[in-house]
Amino acid sequence: MDHGLMKLVDSGSNFARYQFGDLGVVALRDGYVDMPPTRLRREGGAAFDKPPAGTHLVEGQLRLSVNAFLVIEPRRSILIDTGASNAWLPTMGGLYDSLKEAGIERESITDVALTHTHEDHVSGLIAPDGSNAFPGAKQIVVPKEEIRVFKGRLAGLRDQVTPISDGFRVSDRVTAVTASGHSPGHTAYAIVSSVGTLVAWGDIIHVPSLQFGRPEITWEFDSDQPKAREARLTLLNQVAQPNCLVAGAHLDFPGIGYVHKRGESFEFEPVG
Numbered sequence: 545m546d547h548g549l550m551k552l553v554d555s556g557s558n559f560a561r562y563q564f565g566d567l568g569v570v571a572l573r574d575g576y577v578d579m580p581p582t583r584l585r586r587e588g589g590a591a592f593d594k595p596p597a598g599t600h601l602v603e604g605q606l607r608l609s610v611n612a613f614l615v616i617e618p619r620r621s622i623l624i625d626t627g628a629s630n631a632w633l634p635t636m637g638g639l640y641d642s643l644k645e646a647g648i649e650r651e652s653i654t655d656v657a658l659t660h661t662h663e664d665h666v667s668g669l670i671a672p673d674g675s676n677a678f679p680g681a682k683q684i685v686v687p688k689e690e691i692r693v694f695k696g697r698l699a700g701l702r703d704q705v706t707p708i709s710d711g712f713r714v715s716d717r718v719t720a721v722t723a724s725g726h727s728p729g730h731t732a733y734a735i736v737s738s739v740g741t742l743v744a745w746g747d748i749i750h751v752p753s754l755q756f757g758r759p760e761i762t763w764e765f766d767s768d769q770p771k772a773r774e775a776r777l778t779l780l781n782q783v784a785q786p787n788c789l790v791a792g793a794h795l796d797f798p799g800i801g802y803v804h805k806r807g808e809s810f811e812f813e814p815v816g
């Protein structure tokens with residue numbers, strides 16, 4: 545079913561550019577990370593003896609796509625999350641090449657908005673050569689609970705950092721929505737265009753083959769498991785409507801689509 549809100553206008557192996565009403569949206573591939581299925585948690589916190597039926601595995605591992613998203617407004621280009629650069633595994637850090645492939649100059653990015661400060665979201669602020677990866681960014685928006693990460697490798701960016709809380713307006717179109725649990729300040733961004741709303745929800749779902757259908761299942765790295773479960777259920781219920789889409793940092797690339805409610809569970813319908 546094509547609801548027609550998000551129109552694919554250009555794509556390559558590592559980017560997909562959409563017209564979303566009067567805004568542009570570009571999905572950008574940073575790479576992927578493989579994790580063992582033992583990272584999954586049932587209610588009560590125990591791991592599974594074996595992965596639940598239907599879990600998609602690649603050579604016995606969960607393969608999490610790592611995505612970032614660019615929102616293009618008439619006078620602003622807002623990058624949501626920045627990938628891992630060279631700070632974690634060599635399977636990540638592709639964001640700069642993905643931008644190049646999409647024909648987007650890093651210098652043209654005016655704002656960076658972070659969903660949270662885990663390595664695969666924040667580390668891309670610094671390029672592998674140690675330079676500021678987005679020197680044109682006037683502000684780096686970070687949930688206030690996680691501001692302390694701006695030290696060491698990231699210390700040089702401290703002056704650009706804006707600590708934010710729920711409801712902060714990154715621009716006229718992009719507003720922060722607190723969805724904590726995965727991390728203390730974990731934040732989604734609601735992007736409002738002339739045709740609908742796109743919610744860039746960060747790490748609300750890590751394993752799409754499983755957690756839409758069974759949203760009670762959590763992730764070892766959720767800092768507060770019950771809160772992460774509650775945040776997922778709240779957001780899933782909010783976005784399951786026809787004029788709303790989601791963009792997920794770990795949904796299979798390009799990571800954008802519609803959520804449908806089916807009884808107590810949910811289904812994801814990716815856009816092309």
Ligand SMILES: [Zn+2]
Pocket residue numbers: 662664665747793794
């Ligand atoms: Zn993540």
